[in-house]
Amino acid sequence: MKAFIFDLDGVIVFTDKFHYQAWKKMADEMGIYFDETINNRLRGVSRAESLEIILERYEGPALSQEKKAELMESKNHTYRELLASMTPADVADEVRETLAELHKRGYKLALGSSSKNAKFILEKVDLLDAFDAISDGTNITKSKPDPEVFLKAAEFLGEKPEDCFVVEDAYAGIDAAKNAGMQAVGIGDAAGYEKADKRIQSFRDLLNYV
Ligand code: BG6
Ligand code: MG
Numbered sequence: 001m002k003a004f005i006f007d008l009d010g011v012i013v014f015t016d017k018f019h020y021q022a023w024k025k026m027a028d029e030m031g032i033y034f035d036e037t038i039n040n041r042l043r044g045v046s047r048a049e050s051l052e053i054i055l056e057r058y059e060g061p062a063l064s065q066e067k068k069a070e071l072m073e074s075k076n077h078t079y080r081e082l083l084a085s086m087t088p089a090d091v092a093d094e095v096r097e098t099l100a101e102l103h104k105r106g107y108k109l110a111l112g113s114s115s116k117n118a119k120f121i122l123e124k125v126d127l128l129d130a131f132d133a134i135s136d137g138t139n140i141t142k143s144k145p146d147p148e149v150f151l152k153a154a155e156f157l158g159e160k161p162e163d164c165f166v167v168e169d170a171y172a173g174i175d176a177a178k179n180a181g182m183q184a185v186g187i188g189d190a191a192g193y194e195k196a197d198k199r200i201q202s203f204r205d206l207l208n209y210v
Pocket of ligand 1: 008009019042043044046047050076113116117118
């Protein structure tokens with residue numbers, strides 16, 4: 001293996017809790033039931049698809065595309081307000097140290113995130129320079145479980161898919177990695193997913209594979 005591709009939300013930083021809070025605010029305002037179990041289905045899924053999943057429980061009159069765009073805008077506004085409080089201290093030491101150690105051992109590192117806020121987050125936590133390439137929600141047309149975001153990351157790195165490990169907390173992300181022909185490592189929520197090639201409890205466990 002020559003490269004690692006990391007998901008962002010729920011792997012590098014715990015912004016997944018901010019996604020939850022922001023969607024929860026929107027759902028409460030709309031009178032839609034929403035909880036952490038439903039939230040797990042949003043991991044790795046695009047903003048628009050996340051909204052559709054939340055709206056499965058909506059019982060009011062049909063919503064126009066404009067209204068849906070407004071709801072996504074409002075959720076993103078709340079989410080960005082929550083992100084604004086982030087600092088480099090929001091990245092665990094073991095994450096920073098493991099990324100540096102993987103680089104030292106000669107691996108290329110990329111980000112593979114569905115988020116359009118990825119670069120903003122990496123800037124806030126001072127990790128922009130930690131990656132050799134960034135593939136995110138701004139350069140894809142299909143979201144996980146489609147392999148596009150990871151195939152683009154491999155292309156940006158100049159590596160073959162079969163030489164890449166993907167590290168993911170989302171079931172949809174593990175499926176995307178397998179669809180890309182890559183090795184999938186599950187952490188967090190995805191540490192319980194049997195389709196992952198490897199399952200880890202702690203970020204530094206990655207160093208055991210290389
Ligand atoms: C993924 C998250 O990283 O990004 C999803 O796991 C989220 O929950 C998706 O919907 C899109 O994020 P954003 O920041 O572009 O709304
Ligand atoms: Mg994630």
